Amino acid sequence: MKYCPKCQTSYTDDTLQFCLQDGTRLDKFPDQSAPTVAFDTESETVVSPRIKTNAPPQRVEPIRFEPPSSYQNNWQPSQPVIVQPIAKKSNTTIIVLLTALGTILLLGLGGIGALLYFNRTKTEVAVNVNTAPTTRPVNSNAANNQNSNSNSATPTPTQSATPTAQPTLKPEQIKAVTSDVKDVVDEWKSSSENLDLDGHLSQYADTIDYYKGGRVGIGKVRADKQRAYAAYDSIDINISNLKVTPSPSGDKATAVFDKEWTFEGAGKYSAGKVLQQLTLDKINGRWLITGEKDLKIYYVE
Numbered sequence: 001m002k003y004c005p006k007c008q009t010s011y012t013d014d015t016l017q018f019c020l021q022d023g024t025r026l027d028k029f030p031d032q033s034a035p036t037v038a039f040d041t042e043s044e045t046v047v048s049p050r051i052k053t054n055a056p057p058q059r060v061e062p063i064r065f066e067p068p069s070s071y072q073n074n075w076q077p078s079q080p081v082i083v084q085p086i087a088k089k090s091n092t093t094i095i096v097l098l099t100a101l102g103t104i105l106l107l108g109l110g111g112i113g114a115l116l117y118f119n120r121t122k123t124e125v126a127v128n129v130n131t132a133p134t135t136r137p138v139n140s141n142a143a144n145n146q147n148s149n150s151n152s153a154t155p156t157p158t159q160s161a162t163p164t165a166q167p168t169l170k171p172e173q174i175k176a177v178t179s180d181v182k183d184v185v186d187e188w189k190s191s192s193e194n195l196d197l198d199g200h201l202s203q204y205a206d207t208i209d210y211y212k213g214g215r216v217g218i219g220k221v222r223a224d225k226q227r228a229y230a231a232y233d234s235i236d237i238n239i240s241n242l243k244v245t246p247s248p249s250g251d252k253a254t255a256v257f258d259k260e261w262t263f264e265g266a267g268k269y270s271a272g273k274v275l276q277q278l279t280l281d282k283i284n285g286r287w288l289i290t291g292e293k294d295l296k297i298y299y300v301e
Helices: 092-130 140-152 171-193 197-201 218-231
Strands: 204-210 215-217 234-246 252-265 268-283 286-300
Touching: 171 197, 171 234, 171 252, 171 268, 171 286, 197 218, 204 218, 204 268, 215 218, 218 252, 252 286
Parallel strands: 204 286
Antiparallel strands: 204 215, 234 252, 252 268, 268 286
């Protein structure tokens, strides 16, 4: 509860801040009730009397309440803001700028073309001037020396090497080479099956391209064959699909065939099938093996 200290008007609304009669700031009534003091269980509760003011009540004429100046609403309507529409930029400036840039570009290209044409003309004139014949006298001795040098330095025509014509075998020659090579292959097979080491080696030349070992002598081939003959008691070789290809000169040939073998010995066994190639040269009128290798392994047991 609040009261006006000037007119002593009381107000029960605690939210009021100023007196509605004279505008004086309101104060709260002091707490007139004293706390209860308990001395013992039988003592009475002493309540202090309400404070009374000695001032006689005054009649105050009601006045119109005017709120303080700080609470006055000084709002005034603001002036309307006039928004000017944004004028669209004219395309004339852009067109003028583009026209100017295009003109400058054309003038620049024309100037570059003229400069290039001028330099080309100047170069052609300089070349013509430099290559113009001079009218100075020519020393006769120098001319004679030049003539003599030109005569002595005349290059002789080089004779181009004519390619040597490769001979072509006639059908009967091809047939004869094929027959001779097949006979060598048959002898090579039968001598191996008969464990005839000397007869087998007689089919070879002194040096052989032997499998992956490269160029080796006949002694290497002998050691290899002898080791196989000593390990096995029975050798069986089957040759099929034999194809003989003579060289154009007729002194070389290759024999390609499928070789299937079965080797058996004391506690040993070997079998397999390969695509084998023998290279043969005709040496001193006799066909001898100069190369032996496997082109493909079908299987090995």
